[in-house]
Amino acid sequence: xTYGIIGTGAIGGYYGAKLVKSGKEVxxxxxxxxxxxxxxxxxxxxxxxxxxxDNINAYSSTKDMPxxxxxxxxxxxxxxxxxxxxxxxxLKEHTLVVLIQxxxxxxxDVEKDFPNVELAAGLAFICSAKTEPGRVxxxxxxxxxxxxxxxxxxxxxxxxxxxxxxxxxxxxEVEYKEARWKKAVWNMPFNGMTVALNTQTDILLSNxxxxxxxxxxxxxxxxxxxxxxxxxxxxxxxxxxxxNTIHMTPYSPSMKLDYDFNRPMEIYYLYTRPIExxxxxxxxxxKLEMLxxxxxFLEETKSDGTKK
Amino acid sequence: xTYGIIGTGAIGGYYGAKLVKSGKEVxxxxxxxxxxxxxxxxxxxxxxxxxxxDNINAYSSTKDMPxxxxxxxxxxxxxxxxxxxxxxxxLKEHTLVVLIQxxxxxxxDVEKDFPNVELAAGLAFICSAKTEPGRVxxxxxxxxxxxxxxxxxxxxxxxxxxxxxxxxxxxxEVEYKEARWKKAVWNMPFNGMTVALNTQTDILLSNxxxxxxxxxxxxxxxxxxxxxxxxxxxxxxxxxxxxNTIHMTPYSPSMKLDYDFNRPMEIYYLYTRPIExxxxxxxxxxKLEMLxxxxxFLEETKSDGTKK
Numbered sequence: 295x296t297y298g299i300i301g302t303g304a305i306g307g308y309y310g311a312k313l314v315k316s317g318k319e320v321x322x323x324x325x326x327x328x329x330x331x332x333x334x335x336x337x338x339x340x341x342x343x344x345x346x347x348d349n350i351n352a353y354s355s356t357k358d359m360p361x362x363x364x365x366x367x368x369x370x371x372x373x374x375x376x377x378x379x380x381x382x383x384x385l386k387e388h389t390l391v392v393l394i395q396x397x398x399x400x401x402x403d404v405e406k407d408f409p410n411v412e413l414a415a416g417l418a419f420i421c422s423a424k425t426e427p428g429r430v431x432x433x434x435x436x437x438x439x440x441x442x443x444x445x446x447x448x449x450x451x452x453x454x455x456x457x458x459x460x461x462x463x464x465x466x467e468v469e470y471k472e473a474r475w476k477k478a479v480w481n482m483p484f485n486g487m488t489v490a491l492n493t494q495t496d497i498l499l500s501n502x503x504x505x506x507x508x509x510x511x512x513x514x515x516x517x518x519x520x521x522x523x524x525x526x527x528x529x530x531x532x533x534x535x536x537x538n539t540i541h542m543t544p545y546s547p548s549m550k551l552d553y554d555f556n557r558p559m560e561i562y563y564l565y566t567r568p569i570e571x572x573x574x575x576x577x578x579x580x581k582l583e584m585l586x587x588x589x590x591f592l593e594e595t596k597s598d599g600t601k602k
Numbered sequence: 603x604t605y606g607i608i609g610t611g612a613i614g615g616y617y618g619a620k621l622v623k624s625g626k627e628v629x630x631x632x633x634x635x636x637x638x639x640x641x642x643x644x645x646x647x648x649x650x651x652x653x654x655x656d657n658i659n660a661y662s663s664t665k666d667m668p669x670x671x672x673x674x675x676x677x678x679x680x681x682x683x684x685x686x687x688x689x690x691x692x693l694k695e696h697t698l699v700v701l702i703q704x705x706x707x708x709x710x711d712v713e714k715d716f717p718n719v720e721l722a723a724g725l726a727f728i729c730s731a732k733t734e735p736g737r738v739x740x741x742x743x744x745x746x747x748x749x750x751x752x753x754x755x756x757x758x759x760x761x762x763x764x765x766x767x768x769x770x771x772x773x774x775e776v777e778y779k780e781a782r783w784k785k786a787v788w789n790m791p792f793n794g795m796t797v798a799l800n801t802q803t804d805i806l807l808s809n810x811x812x813x814x815x816x817x818x819x820x821x822x823x824x825x826x827x828x829x830x831x832x833x834x835x836x837x838x839x840x841x842x843x844x845x846n847t848i849h850m851t852p853y854s855p856s857m858k859l860d861y862d863f864n865r866p867m868e869i870y871y872l873y874t875r876p877i878e879x880x881x882x883x884x885x886x887x888x889k890l891e892m893l894x895x896x897x898x899f900l901e902e903t904k905s906d907g908t909k910k
Contacts, residue, residue, distance in 0.1 A: 490798070491899055503898040510891075580888035583818075590811035591799055 295453050298362035298384045299323060300377075302331070302352075304422040304548075305394055306368030307430040309438065309463065311338045314347055316461035321351040321359050323380070328354040330427040339425075340432035342462065356383040364454055366416060368394045370552075371563045378407050385411060390450050392416045392440065396481050396548070397563025398474055398571055401443040414451065415441040415470055417477050421545055434543055436463060441470030475519035476527055478568055480535050483511040485549035485564055486585040489592060496544040499536065507581070509536060514579040518572035553592065561589050603761050606670035606692045607631060608685075610639070610660075612730040612856075613702055614676030615738045617746065617771065619646045622655055624769035629659040629667050631688070636662040638735040647733075648740035650770065664691040672762055674724060676702045678860075679871045686715050693719060698758050700724045700748065704789050704856070705871025706782055706879055709751040722759065723749040723778055725785050729853055742851055744771060749778030783827035784835055786876055788843050791819040793857035793872055794893040797900060804852040807844065815889070817844060822887040826880035861900065869897050 297320040299310040306322070314320045324331055335348040353359045362384050367377065374395075381391065391408075393400050394416030401413045417439040422432040438458060442451055451467055458465035484495055487508065491498065498504045512532035519527050539545075552559050565586035569579050596602050605628040607618040614630075622628045632639055643656040661667045670692050675685065682703075689699065699716075701708050702724030709721045725747040730740040746766060750759055759775055766773035792803055795816065799806065806812045820840035827835050847853075860867050873894040877887050904910050 491896060493899075493903070497903060498899075501899050501903050503895040503902070507892055507895040581892040584815055584889040584892050587811040587815040588799060591801075591806075591809050594811070595801070595805060595809050 295363040295450075295457065296360070297321065297457075298356075298359060298365040300356070300365060300367045300380055300384075301369035301373075302327065302336075303368060304424045304430055305418050305420065306366060307336060307424065308338060308340075308420065308422050308432050308436070309366065309368075309394070309418070309458075311336050311345070311347055311350075311430070312461040312463050313457060314350060315345060316457075318457055318461070319351075321353060321362060321384075323353050323356055323359065325354070327427040328352060334428055337429045338432060339429065340436075341434050342432070342436065356380050359384050361386045362389060364390050364392060364450070366392045366394055368416075370558070371395045371397055371400060371560045372558050374400065374403065377404060381408065381411070388412065388447065388450075390414060390445050390447075390454075392454070394418050394438070395563070396477065396485075396560060398478055398568035400563055401470075405444065412445040412447075412450075413443040414445050415443055415474055417441065417468065417473050421543065423551060438463060438465050439468040439473055440465065441468050441473040443470050471522075472519075472524050472526065475515065475522070475524045476531065478519070478564075479512050479515045479527065479532060480539070481547070481564055482515050482568065482582055482585075483508045484539070484545075485547040485560075486582075486589050487511075488547055488550040489553045489559070490585060490588045494544045494546055494550075495539050495542070499540050505536070509533075511581050511585070512536070514582050515568070518568060518575070518577050518579050521572055521575035521577035523575075549589075559589060559593055561586065561593065565589065603671040603758075603765065604668070605629065605765075606664075606667060606673040608664070608673060608675045608688055608692075609677035609681075610635065610644075611676060612732045612738055613726050613728065614674060615644060615732065616646060616648075616728065616730050616740050616744070617674065617676075617702070617726070617766075619644050619653070619655055619658075619738070620769040620771050621765060622658060623653060624765075626765055626769070627659075629661060629670060629692075631661050631664055631667065633662070635735040636660060642736055645737045646740060647737065648744075649742050650740070650744065664688050667692050669694045670697060672698050672700060672758070674700045674702055676724075678866075679703045679705055679708060679868045680866050682708065682711065685712060689716065689719070696720065696755065696758075698722060698753050698755075698762075700762070702726050702746070703871070704785065704793075704868060706786055706876035708871055709778075713752065720753045720755075720758075721751040722753050723751055723782055725749065725776065725781050729851065731859060746771060746773050747776040747781055748773065749776050749781040751778050779830075780827075780832050780834065783823065783830070783832045784839065786827070786872075787820050787823045787835065787840060788847070789855070789872055790823050790876065790890055790893075791816045792847070793855040793868075794890075794897050795819075796855055796858040797861045797867070798893060798896045802852045802854055802858075803847050803850070807848050813844070817841075819889050819893070820844070822890050823876070826876060826883070826885050826887050829880055829883035829885035831883075857897075867897060867901055869894065869901065873897065 299306040302322045455465045607614040610630045763773045
């Protein structure tokens, strides 16, 4: 089975490189880093063992890429409008497109443009960052869950999971909708609050006021999920997320890094869309609505009040 | 009628000085600025005409002050625990204590310590700041409303209002509870949000996301007021507040100045207490609860995560 990686950054670069290292055929789309990686290869600094790939199948356009059996999309979701142009050259009749991105509603939107393409969600549980061109720093964790959205051939999902496991990446299949909402339970509070209060996960949880607020925001996500028909996420899950985060390395989520480095934040799929879905289902996520407004303000407005 | 001013800052300094200038007997309690003001007097830089008082009745302790007919308290409300010691020396049998402070529940708390003292609320609508020792900068507005909490003698209230008017300060009597909640409709959104997003009133209102959020927070205060038995504040009042604020000078509310100058913020009476009162009455102010948590985090935590 051949793999295409659309977006060779902290996520796509890491998982793609692991597959290459275990002997899989992987084709990487690069943008800004294309020339550098073509010449120097890809460096993975990893808590599980660092390695370098001297030569990878690197492309600056999907038009130059072969069609692949599995295409993993690890672009920032704000760039998903590009998929309309990027995807067609790499699609076979039954290519599975795995969207390794955060948020709610991503698969439904890609499906609108590609009604016949089979889709799955990739839920990456990993602390990693692209620190410089062609260099990924994988700090900790690293497992990936796959949620089947519209893949008709279970063998493809099974093979992906098997390939990941052979590459030393823990992978499991999960129920699509539940997995997306479960990830939102962590993502919605921590991504935005670290930006809004210019801080890190550990500092948020060491203050009793923000600890309580994070828990309340997690409960809003859980209630929203319930309203949207995902019944089996409960308060224990929020407590477990908080416990795990307290015991994990102090961490700046991807949105905090995006904000700090003046890159656009993934506000739409992380906040706007789940808030909309919940409201349509009759539930208002009041505190996360406020966080969304704060994030949009911070994204749109410079400190002197002029538009960014 | 004689006046005592407990807390000669941006508010007490301004109103007290205006009363002195129109010939009233006023006694000022000062703390850090005592020596400077005793020697140099009080300077009021005002949009309505600046003036200097060479000599005022300045005291460094209420024990040195004469008992007064009216005592105006214009301390920051975080210092109200000091009133137990500060007030007794200046109280006659029927002294009226006017609490010119922001928030909900202030009179009820002072009443606990002074069950026989007559109280009123002073609602100051003024943009002013103490810019240096003995110097108040009055930028705009300036009127004061008086809400009778437990004053038995209407003539005292009438005289205060008359004295203010003679001093060129627009003053009116208002219904106590309604007036406190109406002021909260402006105070709760703007004080905290300018701190949380490090901005000013005009910038908040020029961004569509925060404009919407401010309106929602105002509606939370209005619903809380209704739950607490104040029926006649409606959505039109919120719209009017927003309209007025859009047309007023760009403004940093007192809490923003407190935060910027590393002084404690009045979180308790501006947020914690009204949120508690509303919850007791069956209403949850969700977004303002979140703002309270953010403010407490910002007050308690330095950027490196250690306690302030």
